[in-house]
Amino acid sequence: MDTKLSDQVSRKRYEREQRARIEAKSLLEAKSRELFLVNQELS
Amino acid sequence: MKGTIFVELIKMAEDAFGETVVDDVLENADLENGGSFTTVGNYPCSELIKIVTALSDHSGISPADLQRKFGHWIMDHFVEDYAEMFKGKNNSFEMLEAVDGEIHVEVKKLYPDAELPVFKTDRVADGHLEMIYSSPHPLVEFCHGMIEACLGQFDEAATIDQCPVSGNASATKFEITLEQ
Incomplete structure (x- = not known):
């Protein structure tokens, strides 16, 4: 089994990470907006 | 999930x-x-x-072996990244008894509508815990691995038996008996 990590990563791996980051960012945008609106209702 | x-x-x-x-x-x-x-x-x-x-x-x-190994792996990850979950727990039974409450918060905080597994525990005797895992998902071996790893975290040894739950096909009972 080749478990040694090389210095470079594959394009596929890079693109998976890229998509994951965008998904996480969208979630943060949506959830922070929800939080803001709920806070406004409270004040 | x-x-x-x-x-x-x-x-x-x-x-x-x-x-x-x-x-x-x-x-x-x-x-x-x-x-x-x-x-x-x-x-x-x-x-x-x-x-x-x-x-x-x-x-x-086999998928079962992979699931069980993964149970061990993820417990190590919980110890590192969710260390506060383990605070104040003196032994594996206390930890296992807290799982149901902890998991609810961690899952529901971002996804209020998420479906959750249920972990119902009962101390049937000294050194003997029953844990009933109910979930529509086929992850019994994953749970088994996590229970093993949880015991390991507290330097405890136990036998863990899986039993079916009558009348509930999506539930499994783990009989956890500490080795004295």
Whole structure:
């Protein structure tokens, strides 16, 4: 089994990470907006 | 199912089989999102099963064995990243009894509508805990691995038996008996 990590990563791996980051960012945008609106209702 | 579970499964696979293998496995596993997971996401459990199956096909290790190893792996991750969950717990039974409450918060905080497994515990005798795991998902071996790893965290040894629960096909009872 080749478990040694090389210095470079594959394009596929890079693109998976890229998509994951965008998904996480969208979630943060949506959830922070929800939080803001709920806070406004409270004040 | 929480993204952390997916991210950790992929990390375990990379640790065991290497990045190139994981690239190939994810590419060929016919995943809805191409294998791109974030810890804060929420994904269908069926996708996890697809990855486990693909890793099993690749490695020759049975899905049950992979699930159990993954249970150990993820418990180590919880100890590092959710250390506060373990605070104030004196032994494995206290930890296992707290799982149901902890998991609810961790899952529901971002996904209020998420479906949850249920972990019902009962101390039937000194050194003997029953834990009933109810879930529509086929992750009994994953739970078994986590229970083993939880015992390990507290330097305890026990026998763990799986029993069916009469009248509930989606539940499994773990009989956990400490070795004295």
